[in-house]
Amino acid sequence: MKKVAFIFPGQGSQKIGMGKDFFENSDIAKDMISKASERLGINFEKLLFEENDKIGQTEYTQPAILLVSSIANAIFKETSNIKPEFVLGHSLGEFSALVSAGAIDYLDALELVHKRGKFMNDACAGSGAGMMALVGLDDEKVETLCKEQREKGLKVWPANYNMDGQLVLAGLKADLESLIDTFKEAGAKRAIVLDMSVASHCELLQSAVENLRPYLEEFLIDSFEVDVISNVTAKAYNTKEEAIDLLSEQLINPVKYKHSIASKDEDVDAFIEFGNGIVLKGLNRKITKKPTLNVSDMTSLKKTIEALNE
Template identity: 85%
Template sequence: MKKIAFIFPGQGSQTIGMGKDFFENSKIAKEMISKATQRLGIDFEELLFEENDNLGKTEFTQPAILLVSSIANAIFKDKYKIKPQFVLGHSLGEFSALVSAGAIDYLDALELVHKRGLFMTEACAGAGAGMMALVGLEDSIVEKICEEQRKSGKKVWAANYNMDGQLVLAGLKADLESLVDTFKEAGAKRAIVLDMSVASHCELLRSAVENLKPYLEEYLKEEFVIDVISNVTAKPYNTKEEAIELLSEQLVNPVKYKHSISAFEDKVDVFIEFGNGIVLKGLNRKITKVPTLNVSDMDSLAKTIEALNE
């Protein structure tokens, strides 16, 4: 049997209509969405399947993505019995990974990431926060520029290490905008300020850290069934104590996604991405030669199971 790892996408993977194929074809999906609606008082059928403005708001985006990822994973587990070597997620996706690892119930996780989204929004309210995508620069060059700019008073940090030559920055939008030409002069092929009002994985979220901790304490279980790879350290953890510290620090530290994949690619034969779209599958093509399958609807579920049986 193949050795596999489960991986879960983060914010930015959402689209209207995500999870609808699961909902229309799976009792598991219908039940999970119904229970989520009851628990949070959010109409998830409306949020996921109908045109609305809420799906783009962090406090709604996060539970929506986690719910669809957890549904995809639950349906897969129902159809195919296999224990992964480890699980990991990109940013918010680490919470979906925790659900898969048995570290938290999915309903508790939905409540948790809804709170997380609110705390992130509150921390950045009125601050003029933003994020920027950079393509074509080495990490060390970006880090050096950010460090120099912070010394001169600007608030900019590396936030997501997605793959070689692709980094996302976080900080004050005005400061990021002022550095577009600086990064291009340094050799960036693209430097694009994103349409976001929250600055993830940087010091602007420091106030959210202490707000989140009590909920981590309340909802996380003591023991995990599977190791989770931390975004902060790119190393495995499997206890509640570690999780509370690492998930709190994840808010203000960069996501080491490419480091995590590279560090553990030799432990598996295949990665499987669970949730909407194929964002991580696309990144993995540039990071590793280990293939990535995906489960985003019933058709991709069938194809993934077929590939695992080959």
């Protein structure tokens, strides 16, 4: 039997209609969405399946993505006896990974990330925060440029190490915009300010750390069924104490996604992405030669299980 890792996407993977095929064809999905709506006082059927503005607001985006990922993973577990060697997620996806690992109940996780989104939004409110996608520069060059600009008083930091030649920066939107030409002169093929009002994984979220920590202590349990790979260290952890520290630090430190995949690549034969879309599958094509399967609806679930049993 193939050795696999379960991986979970973060913000940016959301889309109206995600999870609908699961909802229409699985009692597990219906039950999880009903319980989620009751727990948070959010109508998740409307949030997920009907046109609305909330899906793009981080306090709603985060639980929506986690719910769909957790549904996909729960249906897979019900259908297959394949266990992961480890689990990991991209940013928000690390919380979905914790659900999969048994370290937190999915309903508690939904409340936790709903609050996380609020705390992140509050930390950046009125600051002019934003994020930028950079393509075509190596990590060291970007780190050096950001450090030089911070020494000049600008607020810019590397936030997501997605794959070689693709980073996302966080900071003040005006500062990021002012550096577009600087990055292009340094060799960037693209430098695009994203349509976001939150600066994830940088020092601007310090207040969110203090607000989130008590809820991490309340909701996490010391019962990991499998190792989780940390976004902060790209190393495995499996205790509540470690999780509280690492998930707090995750808010103000960059996501080391490509490092996480590369560091554990030899331990598995394939990766399985759970949730809407194939964002991580796309990144993995540039990071690893191992295949990445996905479970985003009932059809892809069937194809993935067939591929694993070949």
